Structure formats: structure tokens, C-alpha cells
Amino acid sequence: MFVRRIAVIGTGYVGLTTGACLASLGHRVVCADVDAEKIARLRDGDVDILEPRLSELVAEGIAAGRLKFVVGARDAIAPVGESDDPVEVMFLCVPTPMGEGGAADLAAVEAVAHEVRDLLPRGCVVVNKSTVPVGTAARTRQLLGRRDVAVVSNPEFLREGTAVHDFLNPDRIVVGCDQQDAAERVAALYSRLGAPTLLTDAASAEMVKYAANCFLAMKLSYVNAMAELCERLGADVQEVTEGMGYDRRIGQAFLKPGPGWGGSCLPKDTHALMQISDAAGFDFPLLSASLETNQRQSGRMVEKIRAAVGGSLVDKRIGLLGLTFKAGTDDLRDSPALAVAAALRAEGAELTGFDPGCRTPVPGFTDGITVADEAMAAAKDADAIVVLTEWPEFRALDWPALARVAANRIVVDTRNLLDPDVLRRAGFSWVGVGSR
Numbered sequence: 001m002f003v004r005r006i007a008v009i010g011t012g013y014v015g016l017t018t019g020a021c022l023a024s025l026g027h028r029v030v031c032a033d034v035d036a037e038k039i040a041r042l043r044d045g046d047v048d049i050l051e052p053r054l055s056e057l058v059a060e061g062i063a064a065g066r067l068k069f070v071v072g073a074r075d076a077i078a079p080v081g082e083s084d085d086p087v088e089v090m091f092l093c094v095p096t097p098m099g100e101g102g103a104a105d106l107a108a109v110e111a112v113a114h115e116v117r118d119l120l121p122r123g124c125v126v127v128n129k130s131t132v133p134v135g136t137a138a139r140t141r142q143l144l145g146r147r148d149v150a151v152v153s154n155p156e157f158l159r160e161g162t163a164v165h166d167f168l169n170p171d172r173i174v175v176g177c178d179q180q181d182a183a184e185r186v187a188a189l190y191s192r193l194g195a196p197t198l199l200t201d202a203a204s205a206e207m208v209k210y211a212a213n214c215f216l217a218m219k220l221s222y223v224n225a226m227a228e229l230c231e232r233l234g235a236d237v238q239e240v241t242e243g244m245g246y247d248r249r250i251g252q253a254f255l256k257p258g259p260g261w262g263g264s265c266l267p268k269d270t271h272a273l274m275q276i277s278d279a280a281g282f283d284f285p286l287l288s289a290s291l292e293t294n295q296r297q298s299g300r301m302v303e304k305i306r307a308a309v310g311g312s313l314v315d316k317r318i319g320l321l322g323l324t325f326k327a328g329t330d331d332l333r334d335s336p337a338l339a340v341a342a343a344l345r346a347e348g349a350e351l352t353g354f355d356p357g358c359r360t361p362v363p364g365f366t367d368g369i370t371v372a373d374e375a376m377a378a379a380k381d382a383d384a385i386v387v388l389t390e391w392p393e394f395r396a397l398d399w400p401a402l403a404r405v406a407a408n409r410i411v412v413d414t415r416n417l418l419d420p421d422v423l424r425r426a427g428f429s430w431v432g433v434g435s436r
Contacts, residue, residue: 004028004085006189007076008093009112011035011042011069013049013163013264013331014129014156015093020054021167023061025192028085030068032076042069050330050357053164073112077119086121089186091154092140093129102271104133113143122148125182129156131209131269133276137176137202150182153202155209160263161328173197176205210276213269214287219254220261221290224297227257227434237434238416257433259388259414260297260336263325267334298339301386301414301433305344308410308431309383313347317407319382320353321375322389322415323366330357332365337388340414341369354378356391376405384410385428390417399426 008019011033019031033039041048045062047055061067070076077087092109099105109130120126126149128137141151153176158166173190175197177183183199190197198208227237237257245252261267270291277284302313309316325335332338341351345368352370359373372378375394379385379402387394394417403409409428411418420430 005030005087007032007073007087007090009033009073009076009091010093010095010108010130011038012093012095013051013160014158015091016042016047016049016058017051017054017158017163017167018091018093018129018156019067020057020061021164022189023064023067024057024168025189026066027189028066029061030070030076030087032070032073034072036071039069039071050328051161051163052328057164073115074119077116087124089125089127089189090116090120091127091129096130096132096268098268098271101275103275104131104268104272106132106136106139109136109140110143113140117144117146120144120146120149125150125152125185127152127154127186128206129154131155131213131265131272132206133272134203134206134210136206150177150179151202152177152182152186153205154186155205157209157212160331161326168193170195174200174205174208176200176202176208178202210269210273213266214273214290216254217261217266217270217294218286218290220258220266221293221297223255224257224260224300224433225293228300230434234436235434236436240434256390257416258297258336258390259301259340260294262334262336262339264331264333298336298343301340301412302343302347304414304431304433305340305384305386305412306347308412308429309408313344313349315348315350316383317350317352317381318344319378319380319385319406320351320369321355321378321385321387321394322391323353323355323369323371324357324389327389327391328357332358332362335365335389338365340386340388345369352378352380352382355389356393376402380405381407383408384412387411387413387415387417390415392417394418399423399428403427 006022006027006029008015008031011031019029023029045059047058094108096104137151137153155174173195175183175187187197230237241255244250245255306313322337325331352372354372354375361371375397403426411423411428412431414433416432423430
């Protein structure tokens with residue numbers, strides 16, 4: 001089933017990926033954003049998000065006439081250019097950041113609903129793609145005040161750095177609505193993907209996203225706690241997790257220790273679920289413990305770095321490899337690397353950082369860090385080199401050359417990314433996480 005016209009409101013990671021991928025599946029898509037300069041760039045095929053294949057899909061969609069960009073939700077609903085086709089499906093892909101008390105801030109969702117409620121054609125389906133609390137579909141339906149417009153929850157499960165792949169090769173499609181025909185219409189948009197599809201009620205669909213993300217956060221906190229225990233008992237967490245991962249009930253994913261978890265999703269979703277649980281009068285000690293474990297993880301990494309440089313970080317020059325929250329992105333939001341950097345700076349360290357996805361300073365994120373455009377500059381005169389993001393490029397660095405420019409040949413590898421033998425042959429001492 002090809003839809004003659006889909007509107008996608010919001011052109012961030014989720015919105016732009018959704019629009020470009022739906023266009024690649026044969027649908028006609030109009031993407032809207034309030035940022036006029038961004039829309040102008042997108043019309044020229046200029047994508048400022050570091051996401052494999054996304055630029056190519058945007059360019060292909062524009063060239064094929066299946067992908068257009070407009071300013072504002074109103075213009076996405078109104079006829080565009082030569083097409084007079086009514087909008088059949090409208091996706092809400094607007095930000096839902098962490099608000100006061102950890103709850104999701106739904107201001108953008110509500111603003112769009114107010115803007116378009118009198119413009120939506122009869123029979124249109126509004127799809128909440130943004131991560132929203134349970135009950136948002138019902139709230140959106142109330143705000144629209146349209147009995148002839150259905151509201152569907154269709155959560156996304158996209159990982160930054162592999163968002164296009166995840167959209168086109170999904171583990172599952174989840175569609176929630178109390179109106180079966182509307183749910184089936186949305187599910188049909190993805191029919192070419194051949195993925196398992198769950199049709200459920202809106203509240204359950206909304207809960208699926210939180211349940212999945214918070215489970216992954218708990219798994220990461222568990223392995224970080226296990227790494228600390230391994231250090232105390234003389235075990236090796238990498239061998240422990242390898243042994244765990246062969247159990248099909250557990251799997252290998254999300255079993256790598258690190259400086260903590262972050263990014264645009266897990267922190268906000270875990271805090272939101274805590275707020276949802278509190279509002280329901282439900283005590284969720286498992287989730288709160290996962291949050292507490294993550295909050296102290298950056299401090300654990302600082303302890304390792306401090307010990308590696310002799311017990312004090314005052315006036316120590318630290319070279320940071322990695323600033324983004326994960327490899328393959330340019331996203332600095334809630335980056336555990338920056339949390340570690342802030343703690344190092346607070347103890348008097350001088351910081352120079354290199355990240356393949358962030359080669360220039362970003363105000364509000366890299367303040368207090370000299371951002372270098374190559375690893376050699378981060379290593380020069382460093383009292384310690386600290387690996388904070390799991391970029392595979394770091395494995396291929398010329399470590400003997402870095403050893404020649406470093407003040408002290410010490411690598412603190414908070415991701416257990418590097419081969420200790422390679423480093424030792426280059427003259428470095430290696431400090432990992434959860435290792436003997």
C-alpha cells in the first residue's frame with residue numbers, strides 16, 4: 001500500500017529518518033520543521049546529522065519527487081506544489097525532552113495538535129512516533145477534538161548511528177490504537193519490510209518503548225556493577241560477559257562495561273518511567289538502582305584516571321579519545337564522556353579531546369575542553385590518554401607514534417576497546433574496566 005501523502009512533523013533523528021525511509025519505500029512524504037534555515041538546507045539535500053545512508057536517502061527522495069520539506073506543520077497539512085492529495089497519515093516526531101521532575105515535556109506535541117486540529121482532513125490518522133508517556137494518545141485525541149481523526153501510537157526503536165538500518169530492518173513494528181482499522185492502515189505502511197507486527201492498544205504501545213529502553217539501561221548498569229565486582233575479586237569482566245552472552249536468554253548485546261550510559265534516549269526515558277511509576281504509586285527499586293549505578297559510574301572512571309597519574313589530577317594534562325555519547329554519531333547530549341570530562345576538569349585537569357564525530361568546539365557541551373582535529377594532538381604531552389567513546393578508529397591509531405609524543409605512556413580504556421598487547425608493545429601501560 002503506497003500512501004499518496006504522509007506528513008512528518010519534526011526533522012530530528014527520528015523525523016528525518018522516518019520521512020526519508022518512508023519515501024524510499026514508495027510513499028509520498030512532506031517533512032516539516034519550525035527551523036526555516038534547516039528546511040532550506042534539507043531542500044538542497046544538505047543533512048547535518050551524522051547518520052550512515054541518511055543523506056543518500058534524502059537526496060534520492062528529493063530527486064524522485066517523493067520527499068519534500070516545508071516550514072511549519074500547517075504547510076505540511078496544506079496542499080504542496082502540484083499535489084492536491086489530502087494528508088492520509090501525519091507522524092508526530094517532535095522532541096519530548098526531560099522536563100521538571102523527570103517527566104517527558106509534551107509541549108511540542110501539544111503545540112502541533114493545536115496547530116493542525118482544524119486542518120486535518122476527515123479520516124486522517126495522527127501517529128505519535130515520539131517517545132511519550134502512557135496516556136499521550138488519549139491526550140492527543142482530546143486536544144484534537146476530532147472524532148473523524150484517529151490517533152495511533154507507533155514507537156520508534158532507532159539507534160543513533162544505525163537509524164536507517166534499524167528502520168529498514170526492524171526487529172518489530174508496534175502499532176497501538178483502539179480503532180483496528182487505523183492501526184492496520186499504519187501497519188500497512190511498513191508491509192514491504194516483512195517485520196513481525198504487534199497490533200495492540202495505545203497505552204501498551206506507549207509502554208513498550210519505555211519498557212525496552214529501561215531494560216537496556218538496567219542491563220548496562222548491571223554489567224558496570226559486575227565490572228566493579230570483578231575488579232575486587234580478581235576476575236575479568238570481558239570473559240565473564242562472554243560466558244554470559246552465549247546464553248540465548250541473555251545474549252551478547254549491551255554487555256560491555258563503560259563510563260556509563262547516556263544519549264538522547266536512555267537517560268530521559270528512565271527518568272520518565274520513574275516519574276510514571278511514582279505517579280501510579282508504584283515503587284520501582286530495580287530501576288532506581290540502575291539510575292544510581294549509572295550516576296556514580298563517571299566517578300569510578302575518574303578514580304581510575306586519578307590513580308593512574310599518581311593520585312592527583314591538578315595540572316595534569318589528559319588526552320580524551322571520544323566525546324560523543326557513542327561511536328558513529330555526532331551527538332553530545334548526555335554523553336558519559338563529557339560527564340567524565342567535567343569531573344576531571346573540576347579536579348584541576350587540563351583536557352584536550354579528539355572525536356571523529358566532533359572535530360570543532362560545541363558551545364554548551366565541550367566548554368573547558370580543547371577540541372583537536374586529530375588524535376596526535378590529544379596525546380601530545382598527555383599525562384594519560386583516556387578512551388571514552390568506542391570509535392573503532394581508535395584501534396587503528398599509530399600507538400607507537402602516540403607513545404613518542406605523550407608525556408606519560410598510560411592509557412585508561414573505559415570501554416575495554418583496545419588490545420592491551422598492542423598498547424604494551426607500543427610502550428603503554430593499559431588500565432581497563434573490570435579487568436585483572
